[in-house]
Amino acid sequence: MIKLAIDAMGGDFGPSVVVPACINSIRKNKNIHMTLIGDKNVIKKYLATDVLDKYSSRLEVDHTDEQILMSDSPSSALRMKKKSSMRLAINKVKDKEADACVSAGNTGALMALSRFVLKTIPGIDRAAIISSLPIVNGKCRALDLGANVDSCAEHLLQFAVMGATIAESVDGIDNPRVGLLNVGVEEIKGNDLVKQTSQLISESGLVNYIGYVEGDYFFLGGADVVVCNGFVGNVALKSGEGMARRVKEVIYSEFKRNIVTRIMGMIAYPVFTRIAKEIDPSKYNGATLLGINGIVIKSHGSANTFAFEVAISEAVSEVKHKVTDLITKRVSELL
Amino acid sequence: MIKLAIDAMGGDFGPSVVVPACINSIRKNKNIHMTLIGDKNVIKKYLATDVLDKYSSRLEVDHTDEQILMSDSPSSALRMKKKSSMRLAINKVKDKEADACVSAGNTGALMALSRFVLKTIPGIDRAAIISSLPIVNGKCRALDLGANVDSCAEHLLQFAVMGATIAESVDGIDNPRVGLLNVGVEEIKGNDLVKQTSQLISESGLVNYIGYVEGDYFFLGGADVVVCNGFVGNVALKSGEGMARRVKEVIYSEFKRNIVTRIMGMIAYPVFTRIAKEIDPSKYNGATLLGINGIVIKSHGSANTFAFEVAISEAVSEVKHKVTDLITKRVSELL
Numbered sequence: 001m002i003k004l005a006i007d008a009m010g011g012d013f014g015p016s017v018v019v020p021a022c023i024n025s026i027r028k029n030k031n032i033h034m035t036l037i038g039d040k041n042v043i044k045k046y047l048a049t050d051v052l053d054k055y056s057s058r059l060e061v062d063h064t065d066e067q068i069l070m071s072d073s074p075s076s077a078l079r080m081k082k083k084s085s086m087r088l089a090i091n092k093v094k095d096k097e098a099d100a101c102v103s104a105g106n107t108g109a110l111m112a113l114s115r116f117v118l119k120t121i122p123g124i125d126r127a128a129i130i131s132s133l134p135i136v137n138g139k140c141r142a143l144d145l146g147a148n149v150d151s152c153a154e155h156l157l158q159f160a161v162m163g164a165t166i167a168e169s170v171d172g173i174d175n176p177r178v179g180l181l182n183v184g185v186e187e188i189k190g191n192d193l194v195k196q197t198s199q200l201i202s203e204s205g206l207v208n209y210i211g212y213v214e215g216d217y218f219f220l221g222g223a224d225v226v227v228c229n230g231f232v233g234n235v236a237l238k239s240g241e242g243m244a245r246r247v248k249e250v251i252y253s254e255f256k257r258n259i260v261t262r263i264m265g266m267i268a269y270p271v272f273t274r275i276a277k278e279i280d281p282s283k284y285n286g287a288t289l290l291g292i293n294g295i296v297i298k299s300h301g302s303a304n305t306f307a308f309e310v311a312i313s314e315a316v317s318e319v320k321h322k323v324t325d326l327i328t329k330r331v332s333e334l335l
Numbered sequence: 336m337i338k339l340a341i342d343a344m345g346g347d348f349g350p351s352v353v354v355p356a357c358i359n360s361i362r363k364n365k366n367i368h369m370t371l372i373g374d375k376n377v378i379k380k381y382l383a384t385d386v387l388d389k390y391s392s393r394l395e396v397d398h399t400d401e402q403i404l405m406s407d408s409p410s411s412a413l414r415m416k417k418k419s420s421m422r423l424a425i426n427k428v429k430d431k432e433a434d435a436c437v438s439a440g441n442t443g444a445l446m447a448l449s450r451f452v453l454k455t456i457p458g459i460d461r462a463a464i465i466s467s468l469p470i471v472n473g474k475c476r477a478l479d480l481g482a483n484v485d486s487c488a489e490h491l492l493q494f495a496v497m498g499a500t501i502a503e504s505v506d507g508i509d510n511p512r513v514g515l516l517n518v519g520v521e522e523i524k525g526n527d528l529v530k531q532t533s534q535l536i537s538e539s540g541l542v543n544y545i546g547y548v549e550g551d552y553f554f555l556g557g558a559d560v561v562v563c564n565g566f567v568g569n570v571a572l573k574s575g576e577g578m579a580r581r582v583k584e585v586i587y588s589e590f591k592r593n594i595v596t597r598i599m600g601m602i603a604y605p606v607f608t609r610i611a612k613e614i615d616p617s618k619y620n621g622a623t624l625l626g627i628n629g630i631v632i633k634s635h636g637s638a639n640t641f642a643f644e645v646a647i648s649e650a651v652s653e654v655k656h657k658v659t660d661l662i663t664k665r666v667s668e669l670l
Binding site: 073134135136146149150181183188189190191192194214215216217218219220228230231232234235236237238239240241242243244245246247249250251254255257261264265267268270271274275278279 | 408470471481484516524525526550552553554555566567570571573574576577578582584585586589596600603609613
């Protein structure tokens with residue numbers, strides 16, 4: 001049985017999205033047990049008594065009044081809200097009452113609490129945010145997507161090792177190709193940090209390093225793991241998302257142009273449904289706070305029920321593949 | 336009469352793209368004079384004698400054997416190829432024989448030669464690459480897109496002032512909104528460089544500063560000018576382009592799935608033609624090496640004839656609006 005602690009109060013929609021997603025996951029997967037943490041009165045609005053009864057052996061609600069808001073700073077979340085739903089979910093991982101926790105709440109607070117409560121894996125100086133990106137015919141993992149705003153070469157090497165471990169175990173990719181994000185693929189390109197990091201990763205021999213990759217690798221593929229500092233990774237991810245939304249708006253407005261184009265759009269509708277599904281970012285929801293001594297999954301704050309389920313699946317996969325143990329073992333080679 | 340010096344040998348396709356684009360531009364705009372610089376034997380393959388005769392007063396060919404290759408390093412371009420088509424085009428701007436030059440060649444070499452031959456504008460420490468990005472219902476300008484891999488706060492302030500000047504003059508935007516690229520819009524977000532820069536821009540009072548913007552502003556709008564360091568800007572641009580290509584591939588493959596979807600695609604074809612046109616990056620070809628004491632426009636290396644024409648138009652607009660003079664004047668406030 002895989003035990004998950006769920007911060008039911010996090011995200012833009014709180015329990016109205018989180019609770020139905022949990023129920024769906026419990027229904028689909030007989031091997032998971034969930035503890036929903038948050039305001040039980042609100043949670044129960046979305047949790048019918050018969051559902052709770054039916055799954056009583058695998059579904060629990062832990063009540064707490066406190067919750068972390070999007071506006072809370074990491075430090076105030078840490079000091080002032082010791083009984084928040086997010087904190088209690090992380091505590092469960094620490095106390096081995098859960099194998100992983102999932103939250104759609106405040107990213108900065110989740111990172112700060114996870115680091116404080118669970119600590120980082122020995123040999124890892126900084127945790128990173130890693131997520132799957134939808135590339136043509138598959139996915140790649142990119143990190144760091146914003147946990148840190150500055151990283152040195154050693155941190156980036158640690159990210160490379162962790163990224164390769166998760167791509168190999170969870171994604172089942174044999175000897176995953178690790179690329180370092182740069183402004184060009186040629187050796188002379190880039191700033192000092194990138195050049196130093198490239199040398200360090202290359203000389204470490206710890207990953208299958210393919211050298212520099214450019215921004216388009218984020219969505220076109222060519223590497224299984226893209227390593228970058230959190231500032232660049234965050235901007236690149238949002239830039240790509242911005243472009244996807246722009247293209248969607250263009251398609252929509254062109255088909256709404258007049259009655260003829262509307263009819264054309266209606267005829268082609270089934271294909272558009274498939275296209276929308278294919279490029280739906282929900283499919284890749286669930287970023288991992290990698291390097292933390294425990295599995296902590298961050299769902300996008302605006303995730304819908306389907307997307308939150310995907311984040312839960314990511315947690316389940318990582319527990320199954322014992323990602324924390326694998327990274328701990330692999331990183332020990334760095335020490 | 337606006338005089339342009341064109342590096343006819345640059346880009347992936349050289350004169351086969353550049354020459355037809357120049358002929359089209361000459362035809363469409365009676366107020367431009369062009370000197371095509373490069374191997375006259377190759378250029379004349381794409382330049383019919385009757386065209387040359389017809390436009391003889393506005394179209395010249397300057398022969399040179401030398402050209403800069405994509406593989407040439409900036410320093411070897413500078414030292415070894417003093418008669419390259421690119422260098423001679425830049426020399427013409429220096430010698431006031433041309434008001435601007437356009438090249439689709441090696442970006443690093445173009446930047447190095449421009450800086451060496453034309454120098455930067457007094458008060459500008461570093462030139463930056465600025466380009467228009469296609470946002471929903473309009474465009475925004477982003478800089479730096481890769482001229483520099485490291486920038487300090489003072490450089491970024493200079494970029495902000497230059498970007499605002501071009502948005503105001505060439506794009507005709509009154510009091511353009513200038514945003515600073517960051518990992519979040521909240522004040523606590525970002526690294527030290529971003530925080531310092533934000534304070535510097537804000538306190539300078541030289542631009543209409545709207546604070547931090549995120550990566551999605553690159554393609555969704557919200558700012559008329561986005562300022563960032565060249566490393567981040569380059570990655571964000573390529574990430575967005577990668578996403579656009581991915582979406583295009585998904586659309587294409589879904590409509591090719593089977594006979595029914597192919598028919599749907601054929602019916603909706605006219606709309607797709609419009610969509611493709613709307614999101615076509617060629618529409619925004621022509622990046623400016625901003626901060627150089629003269630107008631130097633860089634076309635994308637893979638530009639087609641239409642795209643190269645767009646780059647020529649950008650050069651014409653900047654000459655018309657006396658961008659170099661405006662920036663020189665505005666930057667003097669910084670000194």
